Amino acid sequence: MTTAPNTVFVFGLAVAGRAVAKALATRGMTVSVGDDALNQEHRDFAREIGAHVVDVTNTSELEEVMSSINILAPAPGVPEQHLVIRSAREHQVSIQSEIEIAYRIEQHRPGGSRPMVAITGTDGKTSTTLMVSSILNASGFQSEAVGNTDIPLIDSLASSATAFAVECSSFRLEHIDTFRAQASVWLNIAPDHLDWHSSFQKYFDAKAKMWAHCVSTDVAVAPASDPRILEVAQGSKARVVTFGLTDGDYRLRDGQLVGPRGVIMSASDMQRSLPHDVSNALAAAAVCIESGLATEPHVAAALAAFTNAAHRIQFVRELDGVRWFNDSKATSPHAAGVALKSFEHVVLIAGGKNKGLDLSLMALEPQRMRAVVAIGAAASEIAQAFSGVCTVEVAESMKRAVESARALAQPGDVVLLSPGCTSYDWYSNYGERGDDFMNCVKHLSEHRL
Numbered sequence: 001m002t003t004a005p006n007t008v009f010v011f012g013l014a015v016a017g018r019a020v021a022k023a024l025a026t027r028g029m030t031v032s033v034g035d036d037a038l039n040q041e042h043r044d045f046a047r048e049i050g051a052h053v054v055d056v057t058n059t060s061e062l063e064e065v066m067s068s069i070n071i072l073a074p075a076p077g078v079p080e081q082h083l084v085i086r087s088a089r090e091h092q093v094s095i096q097s098e099i100e101i102a103y104r105i106e107q108h109r110p111g112g113s114r115p116m117v118a119i120t121g122t123d124g125k126t127s128t129t130l131m132v133s134s135i136l137n138a139s140g141f142q143s144e145a146v147g148n149t150d151i152p153l154i155d156s157l158a159s160s161a162t163a164f165a166v167e168c169s170s171f172r173l174e175h176i177d178t179f180r181a182q183a184s185v186w187l188n189i190a191p192d193h194l195d196w197h198s199s200f201q202k203y204f205d206a207k208a209k210m211w212a213h214c215v216s217t218d219v220a221v222a223p224a225s226d227p228r229i230l231e232v233a234q235g236s237k238a239r240v241v242t243f244g245l246t247d248g249d250y251r252l253r254d255g256q257l258v259g260p261r262g263v264i265m266s267a268s269d270m271q272r273s274l275p276h277d278v279s280n281a282l283a284a285a286a287v288c289i290e291s292g293l294a295t296e297p298h299v300a301a302a303l304a305a306f307t308n309a310a311h312r313i314q315f316v317r318e319l320d321g322v323r324w325f326n327d328s329k330a331t332s333p334h335a336a337g338v339a340l341k342s343f344e345h346v347v348l349i350a351g352g353k354n355k356g357l358d359l360s361l362m363a364l365e366p367q368r369m370r371a372v373v374a375i376g377a378a379a380s381e382i383a384q385a386f387s388g389v390c391t392v393e394v395a396e397s398m399k400r401a402v403e404s405a406r407a408l409a410q411p412g413d414v415v416l417l418s419p420g421c422t423s424y425d426w427y428s429n430y431g432e433r434g435d436d437f438m439n440c441v442k443h444l445s446e447h448r449l
Helices: 015-026 040-049 059-066 083-090 098-107 125-138 170-174 200-211 227-235 275-290 296-305 333-340 359-363 379-385 398-408 430-442
Strands: 007-011 030-034 071-074 116-120 143-147 163-167 183-186 219-223 239-244 250-253 256-259 262-266 314-319 322-326 346-351 369-375 391-394 414-417
Touching (some): 015 030, 015 071, 015 098, 030 040, 071 083, 098 170, 116 125, 125 143, 125 163, 125 275, 125 296, 170 200, 183 200, 183 275, 200 227, 227 239, 256 275, 262 296, 275 296, 314 430, 322 430, 333 346, 333 359, 346 359, 359 379, 369 379, 379 391, 398 430, 414 430
Parallel strands (some): 007 071, 116 183, 183 219, 219 239, 239 250, 322 414, 346 369, 369 391
Antiparallel strands (some): 256 262, 314 322
């Protein structure tokens, strides 16, 4: 079959996939759609946008679509080993993620493309993206936080936004060929998503693609403490700027956030200034100031008013001298470890569906651990990780986990839900898990039974 120009197969029909399919169909491209679990809702959506539905479990249908398209647009959740990805590579079809497609469209925008600031890392991406967007708004832009957020970049192109803060997951960066931002920051790196990437090196390499297409006028912001990330930054064509709590061009000094031109603000002026909050703030300040999109006063004003998104070390309540925090967004051991370092004495609720990661990395702060309540499919792995470290109990529900944590906690302790795993055993997403936790905590009696 002869491949027609501008023919795209969008595979995976959740939020990002639907946004891509709709945007491309609206722009006159020939679109086919598919999903691992095709249902009537998918077929109705396809009919609405005039797309052809492909059942990839049918070998002949998959072969036919791959022989007739020039672009595969996989949703972020489609892993690199998936048969659709393998088939596209065998047929030499261009594989383009949502941010790649959106970037290409934006480059042809009448009047020119709008500024983009890109953010990646294992942890802190969403918080830093929201900080960047707030800073850009304070400096006079109408900014939107997009990408690996609730709003895909491609959905935001038709908006009145004048700048974009783009959260770049490894899933989206894996399949880019031209995407770049005039300023970008790579926050950190630790093993994650090894149920999606075939190895840690593949995960690292996907992140590194953010700087693959930089030009000399771009700025790349890297953590001063990570030589691996610094090496990638210095190997790009961008100008390199560093950040860190103790070292870097942007750093914390005597309780103040400082940059090359002096003091930006006091950390105590932030709504919350845990170590990772300050680190994220320094990264956001660096990428906005060094790009010329904001000034120090813009950064100070934005960060002083900034409130973090839900489910990220979110305070729930204090009861019997114990503070309760919801960190359901921590879906990796590294993220949970960051949260644990924020407190002195912790009863940790952890577990869920493991992503193929080493959960023993969560047990590297034994001096902070009062006890652990293990939950979900990975409860036995959590129990093993903390064996010999502290008291461990297993709970069969979130309600029971909260009750057990209350019994284990002492005045002055923190009870922290920081699972280190995904939520896909008991819940549909981390938000649902966090909401259930908070609901259980809020319904605890003022008096112990």
